[in-house]
Each structure stands twice: as C-alpha cells, then as structure tokens.
Amino acid sequence: MKLQISSRLAIFAVLELLAHPDRQLPVGEIGAKYGVSNHHLAKVMNVLGRAGLVRSARGVGGGYQFCGNPRRTTLLDLIELFEQLGPGEREEGQLGEGTDEARALHRVLREIDDVARATLGSITIATLYKYLERHAAGAPHSAARAAAQEP
Amino acid sequence: MLFMRAVAGKRPKQASRGGVRLEAQRSAAAAAEPATQSMTIRPVRAADIAQVIALDEQVTGLAKPDYWQGLFQRYSRPSQTEQFFLVAVAPDGASETLLGFILGEVRAWEFGSAPCGWVFALSVRADQRLRGVGQVLLDAIAGKFRSSGVAKMRTMVARGNQLLMLFFRAGGMVSGPYMELEKDLR
Numbered sequence: 059m060k061l062q063i064s065s066r067l068a069i070f071a072v073l074e075l076l077a078h079p080d081r082q083l084p085v086g087e088i089g090a091k092y093g094v095s096n097h098h099l100a101k102v103m104n105v106l107g108r109a110g111l112v113r114s115a116r117g118v119g120g121g122y123q124f125c126g127n128p129r130r131t132t133l134l135d136l137i138e139l140f141e142q143l144g145p146g147e148r149e150e151g152q153l154g155e156g157t158d159e160a161r162a163l164h165r166v167l168r169e170i171d172d173v174a175r176a177t178l179g180s181i182t183i184a185t186l187y188k189y190l191e192r193h194a195a196g197a198p199h200s201a202a203r204a205a206a207q208e209p
Numbered sequence: 210m211l212f213m214r215a216v217a218g219k220r221p222k223q224a225s226r227g228g229v230r231l232e233a234q235r236s237a238a239a240a241a242e243p244a245t246q247s248m249t250i251r252p253v254r255a256a257d258i259a260q261v262i263a264l265d266e267q268v269t270g271l272a273k274p275d276y277w278q279g280l281f282q283r284y285s286r287p288s289q290t291e292q293f294f295l296v297a298v299a300p301d302g303a304s305e306t307l308l309g310f311i312l313g314e315v316r317a318w319e320f321g322s323a324p325c326g327w328v329f330a331l332s333v334r335a336d337q338r339l340r341g342v343g344q345v346l347l348d349a350i351a352g353k354f355r356s357s358g359v360a361k362m363r364t365m366v367a368r369g370n371q372l373l374m375l376f377f378r379a380g381g382m383v384s385g386p387y388m389e390l391e392k393d394l395r
Contacts, residue, residue, distance in 0.1 A: 129379070132371075135373030172368060177384065188379075 059174055064140040066157045067094060069133060075124035075200070082114075082121035105139050109177050128184035135173060136183070143178070144171030188200060248308060248342065253281060253294040259294070260307035268332055278346040284312065291315035293334045293353045297333075297342050311332035311346040313364075313383060315357050324355030331373075347380050365389065 074088050076126055085099045086162070106112045113128040137143065153161035253261065258281050267270040284294035292314040298305040311331045317324035328350060333342045354362050363385055366373050 108293045129375075132375070176368040176371075176374065179371050181376045182375055182379065185375075188381075 061137060062141045063094075063098075064102050064105075065137045067092065067099060067119075068106055068136045068140060069183070071099065071102060071106070071122075072111065072124055072126075072131075072136065072183050073187060073190060074198060076183065082119060082123055084121040087121070088108055100139075106136075109139055111136075113118070119127060126183075128187065129182050131183045132179050133181050133186065134179040137178060140204070144168070228375075247299050248297050248345065249305075250295055250297050250345060251270055253285065253296050254287075255312065257296050257298070257305075257307055261310055263309070263376070264307060264334055267335065283294065284314075291357050293350050295346060295349050295353075297346055297347065307334070308337045309342045309346055311350050313350045313354070313362075315354060315359055321386075322360075324359050325363055326350070326357070327357050328362065328364040343376055344380060347377075 071088050074091070075083055085103060086094050089096050089099045103112060103114070107114060107122075107187050111124065111131060112122045113125045114120065126209055134143075152160060152164075154163075245294060245372075259278055261281075262274050262277045265277065279295065283289075284292045294310070294312045295319075296310045297308040299308055300306075309332055311325055311328065313328040313330075315324055316322075316327050328347070331343060331346060351362050362382070364377060364382070366377060
C-alpha cells in the first residue's frame with residue numbers, strides 16, 4: 059500500500075518529536091531531514107496541532123513538541139487526519155460500477171482494506187518508535203525511550 | 210482458541226477523519242502506576258480458580274465454572290510440561306488477590322507449523338490495567354515457551370479488538386506467516 063506524502067510526513071514528524079521530548083523542534087530541522095519544504099511541513103504540523111497531538115512555541119528556540127499519548131496514538135489515527143484508506147464503502151464512479159464483477163472485486167478490496175486498517179490501528183507511535191530503536195543505528199534519546207515504555 | 214480479553218485500559222473516543230480529539234488519550238496512561246513491584250507470577254493453584262472464574266465472569270459477563278475447573282485439571286497435571294496456566298497475584302493480608310492470568314501451550318505441526326507456543330487466553334482485572342500486569346504475564350509465558358525449546362510465540366486476536374492488538378504489538382508481536390480463513394456453513 060502507498061501512503062500520501064502528508065501522512066508519511068506526519069508519522070515521521072511525530073517520530074522526530076518523540077525522539078526529542080525536551081526540545082521544541084523547528085519545522086526546518088524536520089524538513090531538512092526528509093527533504094520537504096517548510097511550507098508543506100507547516101501545513102502538516104497545523105493539522106496535527108488541531109488534533110491535539112503537537113503544540114508549538116513561537117520565537118527564538120521555538121518549534122513543535124509532541125503532546126499526545128504515544129501509547130494511545132496509532133498510525134491509523136495519524137493517517138486518517140490526511141487521507142481515507144481503502145476503496146471506500148461503495149464502488150461509485152469506478153470502472154464497471156453496478157456489475158457483479160465490480161461488486162466481487164470490491165469485496166476483495168474491502169477485505170484487503172480491513173486487514174490494512176486493523177494493522178495500522180494496532181501499531182501506536184510508541185510501538186513504531188520501538189521498532190525504530192531496535193533497528194536504527196545510533197543511540198536514541200533516553201527520555202523518548204522512557205516515553206515509549208510499555209504499560 | 211479460548212478467549213482474549215483486554216489488558217489495557219478503556220480506549221477513549223476513536224479518532225475521526227478531519228479532527229481527532231485525543232486529549233482523553235493523553236491522560237489515560239499517564240496516571241497509571243506499575244503494579245509489578247509487589248506482584249508474583251506463578252502456576253495456577255486450585256485455590257485460585259474461584260478468582261479466575263470471577264475475573265472471567267467480570268470480563269465476559271458469563272460464569273463458566275465447569276470450563277475453568279476443566280482447564281485447571283488439564284493444565285495442572287504434573288506430567289504436563291508444555292501447557293502453562295499462570296497467574297499474577299498480589300499479597301492481600303494472609304491470602305493473595307488475583308490480578309490476572311494467562312494460558313498457553315506448545316503445539317506442534319498444526320497448520321504445518323514447527324513447534325511453537327500459543328497464547329490462548331489472557332485477562333487482567335479492570336482496575337489493574339495499564340500497570341504492566343499483562344506484559345509481565347506475557348513475558349513469563351514467553352520464558353516458559355523458551356524453556357520448552359520453542360523459538361516462536363503466537364496468538365490470534367479479533368481484528369476489531371484494537372486494545373488487545375495494541376497490547377500484543379507493543380509487546381513486539383507482529384503479523385505471522387499464516388492467515389486465518391473461515392466459511393459460513395449456514
């Protein structure tokens with residue numbers, strides 16, 4: 059499956075913020091790592107802010123901090139702020155709409171969609187951070203490690 | 210598969226597209242304190258079964274005394290070395306209070322699988338959730354499986370049971386190579 063750039067960016071940005079819980083992270087710093095414009099990233103951060111997941115501070119040393127619960131915020135929560143996953147409830151406007159063949163295909167796509175949603179809905183940002191910690195080179199931030207600890 | 214019940218706390222309102230409200234989620238886990246310091250994990254005893262039945266009834270809304278007594282008989286046979294029925298208990302005066310329990314066993318060659326440990330049931334008392342009890346139980350049974358010589362632990366979770374999925378995922382479990390299939394026979 060493929061995610062929209064904004065969804066991917068939101069996930070990456072939250073991971074970056076989790077890795078630096080004691081800092082306000084400027085969008086420029088996150089954007090530089092992923093090669094995206096400040097403008098695009100600011101839009102993403104704005105959506106995350108409206109969802110109560112990040113808070114910003116202006117001025118010198120300003121930037122963003124994650125303020126959600128990393129153990130209760132799933133990848134699906136983040137992704138659905140930016141896009142709707144899967145083929146949707148109906149096949150309206152699709153090639154072959156109204157045919158038995160299209161309905162049969164739609165059932166298969168729904169099945170795939172259900173699995174994808176269940177998977178994304180079962181992985182929290184804390185769990186993803188732990189995957190990252192396990193597989194990435196370099197030492198992650200200790201406070202972030204504490205934030206990702208299990209119940 | 211016996212059953213699986215939530216081990217984490219009640220999940221607050223779900224996120225919805227276009228504007229999630231996750232404030233409740235932020236505080237849900239923050240207030241939790243570890244319950245694991247005074248907790249003991251040990252094999253189930255006959256004296257625990259009444260509390261197991263009560264916890265199961267509390268969670269499922271259905272009392273199944275014969276079922277649990279039967280499982281106890283089966284899992285506590287001295288000759289049984291690959292079936293595990295563990296409880297988490299805390300001291301309560303002269304006795305112990307049940308915090309949760311876990312059941313699993315090593316199964317071999319079903320579905321073409323090499324021997325592996327299956328977790329069939331896991332339950333934690335509602336007022337003890339988000340305090341590490343479930344994770345300690347899971348770690349304990351993983352240790353038992355490891356001692357039995359298997360290198361893989363499996364379980365099955367309803368796709369819609371997001372709490373339990375979150376718990377197992379957070380514990381490091383990932384999708385396995387099998388896919389559950391079913392057919393309506395009516």
